[in-house]
Amino acid sequence: MSWKTIFIKTDNSSAELLSEALLEQGALSVDIHDAAAGTDQEQPLYGEPGLPAGEVWEKAEVSGMFEPDTDINVVLQSITKTLQLPGVPVFRVETIEAQDWVRLTQSQFNPICISSRLWIVPTWHQPPNPSAINLILDPGLAFGTGSHPTTQLCLVWMDQNLKPGETVLDYGCGSGILAIAALKLGAGRVIGVDIDPHAVRAGHANALLNACEPSSCLFATQYPVQSDESGKTEQVDVVVANILSNPLIMLAPILASAVRARGRIVLSGILEPQAKEVMTVYGQWFEMQVHAAQEDWVLLSGVKKTVQ
Template sequence: MSWKTIFIKTDSASAELLGDALLEQGALSVDIHDAAADTDQEQPIYGEPGLPADEVWQKAEVSGMFDPDTDINAVMQSITKALALPDLPAFRIEAIEAQDWVRLTQSQFSPICISSRLWIVPTWHQPPDPSAINLILDPGLAFGTGSHPTTQLCLAWLDQNLKQGETLLDYGCGSGVLAIAALKLGAGRVIGIDIDPHAVKASHANALLNACEPTDCTFATQYPVENAETCKAGQVDVVVANILSNPLIVLAPILARATRPGGRIVLSGVLEPQAMGAMSAYSQWFEMQINAAQEDWVLLTGVKNSDQ
């Protein structure tokens, strides 16, 4: 059995309308993405900090998945009429074969050895080394399986540098992998922040999977967190952010304020050619350096000036 998926290229002004129209015509799912993805014309990801909330890519592509017996031409005629479009939009159709998506997804993620003492273990696997620190992880709808180089760079830094009892802020926590790993490595208290409520929910669930004490970890959609006990003035010893270069630059003042004087910052999601720009954005508060690299990604770290 295969599903019919329709792809329509459009602009930012029409993308949401087309997506809604596809759903009204019975689409099982709808996706809006950059029509120039994976090219040198690719634009920043929708919803990055600093961009208008309703902004999508200038050249967008909308896709909708339908039952195999759906008359796609009739669907497109109805959408053209409903949106009062002057012409039938150009579109293409692809057949998507039915698969066991759960098994397929799980097969792509195996236990990951970060160091001799730290492993990331998906919930559907047994820990290869029961004596190690095993972070049991179910990413759910959130980013962060431990497989991406940017996540592994952060985890390796935490494993080598985190001090016992330190407080930590994981900004853009996704699945909670970095915050929870910090707790298991000896952090005294962690806070995870993500603008996506699904990520906050996934982080809570993963904290429970790893027997984290609720009093030691807080996950929320904004920082500072109301009624959350951090250290003095709402600042923490370590701030880690595994996002992307553009939002990291926009977030520099926020992350700087969250770091105590003399505290440390750890930034990932930065490609090597972007490193100097990202470090420059933080240089008024931190002594920055390139700490490590993996594939094309670099890890930036810094110590906050004592007079800031």
Template sequence: MPWITLIIKTDAAHAELLSDTLMEQGALSVDIHDAAADTQDEQLLFGEPGEPGGEIWQNAEVSALFNQEADIDEILRNVTRAAQLNSDPDYRLMYVEEQDWVRLTQSQFDPIQISQRLWIVPTWHQLPDPAAINLILDPGLAFGTGSHPTTQLCLGWLDQHLQPGDKVLDYGCGSGILAIAALKLGASHVTGIDIDPQAVKASQENALRNNCDSARFAFATTYEATERNLQPSEQADVVVANILANPLIMLAPILAQAVRPQGHIALSGILKEQAEEVRNVYHQWFAMHIASEQEGWVLLTGIKR
């Protein structure tokens, strides 16, 4: 179904009142913006250093989205009256054609080749190489489509270093991509943990989609609950965590405890300038080093003493 966007030119004194009135007239959404945006007359707000500030642009536009059946003439009459305008507003109309939003979104995700034998393939694509190890994923609501450098760094490392029969912990499992890759690369057992229930659900669904139902995904709402899930008897041969630098620093004692002696840890989600700080924290348990780097992100790995 197409939509109509009604765009009204106004000033700071009337912008918010027009916005409220348009919502009352049935607008699906309303936006206030600078009418001179992206021109030399664009007005900076919020008091940028050396520039005048303000709360609303003096030369503003209010955009309202309506269903195609909306009576724009009637809406304009009601807006003029409710906003107590002295004359009919200066406006224009734009038409938004109906699109297949699902197909449009899917078109942003193409198969990604990680190595000669490892591919990431969205569920709606054909397999580029049926003989390869293919990770079939629905990106869903969880982080981990394989397009981000940090995910690719972890996948590349697993592809090169995981040994058949290894027991793996994927902390911050997101879509489950690393856990699923570990199983397909020969791990005997994988546990995925995430504090986001949507991520756990996406991981479980993606595991089934990849015939990896032996993967066990746990859900922890706090770091303490996570620690209770990692018993000494369940220490992993490999722990991989693709999160961010600050959570990795906070989680260091828990993740270190989860790795068996002489086991491996791989940490990503770390910017190059953060690597030394993270490395120093983990150095008390591991001999850490930068294993690889991509687009300013690094992968730190180490062996537990």
């Protein structure tokens, strides 16, 4: 079986209306994304704190998936009439063939050796080294299988540098792999934060798979601000953020405020040409350095200054 997917270029004033119109015409699913993604005009929108709710890319593209026998011309004519457009919008149609997505995904991921004592093991495999620290992982709908260099850089850093009993915040936790790894490597308490509810659910599920103590492992869609009697926000010993350079720059004040004095920050998801800009921004609060690199990606680490 296959599906027809129509892609329509639009702007931020019409994207929501177009997506609703596609649903009314029988679309099985719709999506709004940046029409300039992958180019110099790509616009970073991540739904993080400080951005207007519901903000859409200036140059957007709306896609709708339909049953294979759908007459796309009829759909376009109906949308043009309903939205009172001056003419049929610019579009393209692609055919998506059905696949066994579960088997396809599983075939791409095998156990990964991070170090002599640390392995990542997908749930559909047996641990190659039962005596090692094995992170049993089912990514589900969340990012984070451990196969990407940015994740591996973070895992190696934690394996070599995390101290017993430290508190760790994994911001942009995805599947929860870094938060769970920190706990199994000796952290006293970990917090995984992700704006995607699917990621939070995946984190909870993976924590259960790894027999993590619930009181020591928390997942949430926003950083849980806890204040003591003086009104001060709780701070952690280590913040790990494996995202991308643009959101890392935008989140710098939030992540910096989460780290205690002389605490540490670990940043990944950064391409080598972007490292200097990220270091400059975080240098307001931290003594930063390039800690390691893998392929075209770098990992930055820093110690929070006592006086800023």
